[in-house]
Amino acid sequence: MTTPKPTLAVWKFASCDGCQLTLLNCEDELLQIAGQLQIANFPEASSQVIEGPYDVSLVEGSITTPGDAERIRRVRRQSRILITIGACATSGGIQALRNFSGDLAPLVYASPQYIDSLRTSTAIAEHVQADFELRGCPIGKHQLLEVIAALLSHRRPNVRGHSVCIECKRAGLSCVMVAHGTPCLGPVTQAGCGAICPAYHRGCYGCFGPMETPNTKALAARWRELGATDQAVHRAFRTFTAAAEPFRKEADAHDAR
Amino acid sequence: MRYVLDLGGLGQLLAALRQRGFRLIGPVVADGAICYGEITSAADLPAGWTDEQDGGTYRLKRRDDGALFGYNVGPQSPKKYLFPASATLWRSHPPGTADTDDEKPFAFIGVRSCELHAIAVQDRVFLGGQHPDPLYAARRDGAFIVAVNCGQAARTCFCVSMSAGPKADAGFDLALTELTGEGGHRFLAETGTPRGEEVIADTPGAQPASPRDATAADQIIERTAAQMGRAMPAVDLRDLLYGNLEHPRWDDVAARCLTCGNCTMACPTCFCFSVEDVTDLAGRAAERNRSWDSCFTLDHSYIHGGPVRTSARSRYRQWMTHKLATWTGQFGTSGCVGCGRCITWCPAGIDITEEVAAIAADT
Numbered sequence: 296m297t298t299p300k301p302t303l304a305v306w307k308f309a310s311c312d313g314c315q316l317t318l319l320n321c322e323d324e325l326l327q328i329a330g331q332l333q334i335a336n337f338p339e340a341s342s343q344v345i346e347g348p349y350d351v352s353l354v355e356g357s358i359t360t361p362g363d364a365e366r367i368r369r370v371r372r373q374s375r376i377l378i379t380i381g382a383c384a385t386s387g388g389i390q391a392l393r394n395f396s397g398d399l400a401p402l403v404y405a406s407p408q409y410i411d412s413l414r415t416s417t418a419i420a421e422h423v424q425a426d427f428e429l430r431g432c433p434i435g436k437h438q439l440l441e442v443i444a445a446l447l448s449h450r451r452p453n454v455r456g457h458s459v460c461i462e463c464k465r466a467g468l469s470c471v472m473v474a475h476g477t478p479c480l481g482p483v484t485q486a487g488c489g490a491i492c493p494a495y496h497r498g499c500y501g502c503f504g505p506m507e508t509p510n511t512k513a514l515a516a517r518w519r520e521l522g523a524t525d526q527a528v529h530r531a532f533r534t535f536t537a538a539a540e541p542f543r544k545e546a547d548a549h550d551a552r
Numbered sequence: 553m554r555y556v557l558d559l560g561g562l563g564q565l566l567a568a569l570r571q572r573g574f575r576l577i578g579p580v581v582a583d584g585a586i587c588y589g590e591i592t593s594a595a596d597l598p599a600g601w602t603d604e605q606d607g608g609t610y611r612l613k614r615r616d617d618g619a620l621f622g623y624n625v626g627p628q629s630p631k632k633y634l635f636p637a638s639a640t641l642w643r644s645h646p647p648g649t650a651d652t653d654d655e656k657p658f659a660f661i662g663v664r665s666c667e668l669h670a671i672a673v674q675d676r677v678f679l680g681g682q683h684p685d686p687l688y689a690a691r692r693d694g695a696f697i698v699a700v701n702c703g704q705a706a707r708t709c710f711c712v713s714m715s716a717g718p719k720a721d722a723g724f725d726l727a728l729t730e731l732t733g734e735g736g737h738r739f740l741a742e743t744g745t746p747r748g749e750e751v752i753a754d755t756p757g758a759q760p761a762s763p764r765d766a767t768a769a770d771q772i773i774e775r776t777a778a779q780m781g782r783a784m785p786a787v788d789l790r791d792l793l794y795g796n797l798e799h800p801r802w803d804d805v806a807a808r809c810l811t812c813g814n815c816t817m818a819c820p821t822c823f824c825f826s827v828e829d830v831t832d833l834a835g836r837a838a839e840r841n842r843s844w845d846s847c848f849t850l851d852h853s854y855i856h857g858g859p860v861r862t863s864a865r866s867r868y869r870q871w872m873t874h875k876l877a878t879w880t881g882q883f884g885t886s887g888c889v890g891c892g893r894c895i896t897w898c899p900a901g902i903d904i905t906e907e908v909a910a911i912a913a914d915t
């Protein structure tokens with residue numbers, strides 16, 4: 296007797312689709328995933344939709360409308376395991392910048408009365424329980440495959456909470472802060488990207504969000520010594536994961552307004 | 553026995569090593585620093601380059617004498633090759649295989665005294681005791697070492713106070729001192745092993761050194777020793793650290809420490825690693841991988857129920873007391889050779905000698 300394959304659903308909330316594209320970009324591995332999981336609901340890949348419940352749901356995007364706040368509850372009810380993918384789903388994403396400004400709708404839309412959105416962009420875990428969170432803007436292909444492989448073999452995913460610096464040094468890169476004086480968010484940012492930005496001699500932009508024990512205050516002080524303005528520090532922390540608490544606080548501390 | 557060789561002679565020496573089947577690893581300019589990389593001839597060496605180092609900064613600079621070894625240690629060390637950052641220990645497909653090193657043995661070129669001491673420290677860690685590490689053993693086995701006595705010290709160097717330099721005293725096959733002044737660009741070569749003698753015998757350009765060249769080389773090393781940018785306070789470090797586990801300085805350094813782990817990654821003696829098992833999507837193949845880890849991560853002290861060292865204070869204290877104190881009980885030597893990498897490559901510029909001095913001054 297063969298046991299039926301576990302079912303996989305992929306959901307989109309407020310997001311750019313980049314994380315779903317990471318899944319589609321897996322190409323070779325996507326066929327292997329399809330061999331192990333029944334892709335039951337993934338509109339980006341197939342118009343064929345199988346009714347829930349689902350064994351695994353991957354959730355991309357943040358909650359920005361009253362309708363989505365309702366919809367995520369329905370997704371949760373239909374999902375045995377719910378994994379949030381990407382900066383939007385895990386911290387509210389770049390659209391969480393709205394959390395720190397006045398109502399922008401009148402500036403953007405001719406008829407703002409038709410816009411029914413929430414004042415804030417929030418992470419999925421602020422609405423329902425997330426069983427696992429994958430960071431990144433977008434997520435990294437290797438981490439995504441690792442989480443799926445771990446799920447399939449009932450083991451803990453090898454996803455660590457330490458700094459980007461550890462990946463950077465393992466990759467044999469020279470630190471851009473030390474060797475070039477370029478400010479970098481790597482020391483306070485969670486690993487997972489493979490230190491892509493330092494590999495191209497740029498500072499880390501923090502798209503994986505705060506690492507396990509981020510000392511943002513000390514890093515901000517170092518950035519200032521390297522010549523970054525308060526405004527630059529503010530902006531760096533208020534980018535991809537602006538609403539993640541340690542980054543939100545550090546950005547506030549350097550708010551020139 | 554001491555010999556002298558010119559630039560051509562150095563080229564012959566490297567060729568003789570390649571001829572003997574060695575894979576040459578030496579200093580190369582890469583990625584904004586002088587790193588270790590694969591080289592094929594003396595032309596790959598960082599001629600006319602040097603570095604300027606201080607807490608949290610490193611800058612490549614030009615020098616006008618064309619020196620090949622006119623720099624101090626960079627972000628990497630021979631650890632990059634002997635204890636690689638990532639390795640597969642075991643694979644289910646094909647069954648039971650691991651990363652093997654059927655490759656040629658290494659010849660490390662330009663290894664500094666502090667690095668020789670660091671290799672000796674890691675030899676004790678990985679090869680001493682009942683369970684030698686097969687991966688390290690395979691990579692270390694037969695490695696040929698051409699050391700270089702430092703012609704200058706960086707502002708972050710403190711090997712003299714750790715009795716680890718700047719003169720290469722053991723652990724090399726050949727040790728060079730680079731002379732660039734009067735008498736031309738040349739290298740004084742000292743042999744440390746019979747293998748070193750054999751390689752020199754295959755280097756036609758090597759001539760017995762004159763007493764003048766020998767004296768010039770000795771003077772260079774003396775000058776370097778007098779140039780140390782930093783010093784470890786001359787106190788009993790074990791007494792000092794064991795007696796100050798609750799010193800307020802740990803809170804002070806914790807406020808500056810990013811717990812990023814750079815110091816441990818760059819340190820040539822740090823040996824911590826984590827082991828992760830991975831499976832493929834189909835559930836048909838499994839692998840056990842090992843990679844560098846750091847006592848600055850939470851998982852490093854994770855035991856049933858959670859990590860033990862949750863504060864930055866406890867992690868910095870763990871790192872420093874291990875390096876300077878508990879290491880001695882564990883392996884019979886200090887875990888620090890005074891290379892200064894943890895100072896230069898700390899993005900926050902935290903300085904191990906300064907932290908010790910602060911505790912010593914207030915005890």
Ligand code: SF4
Nearest residue numbers: 460463470471479481
């Ligand atoms: S470049 Fe950035 S990520 Fe890499 S070690 Fe330096 S601070 Fe860390």
Ligand code: SF4
Nearest residue numbers: 819888889891892894
């Ligand atoms: S602790 Fe620092 S100075 Fe000492 S060996 Fe390690 S990196 Fe070098």
Ligand code: SF4
Nearest residue numbers: 666702709711717891
């Ligand atoms: S610590 Fe000593 S041996 Fe090491 S690079 Fe500096 S001067 Fe040379």
Ligand code: SF4
Nearest residue numbers: 809810812813815898
């Ligand atoms: S001492 Fe420096 S390099 Fe080490 S963890 Fe702290 S901030 Fe990072």
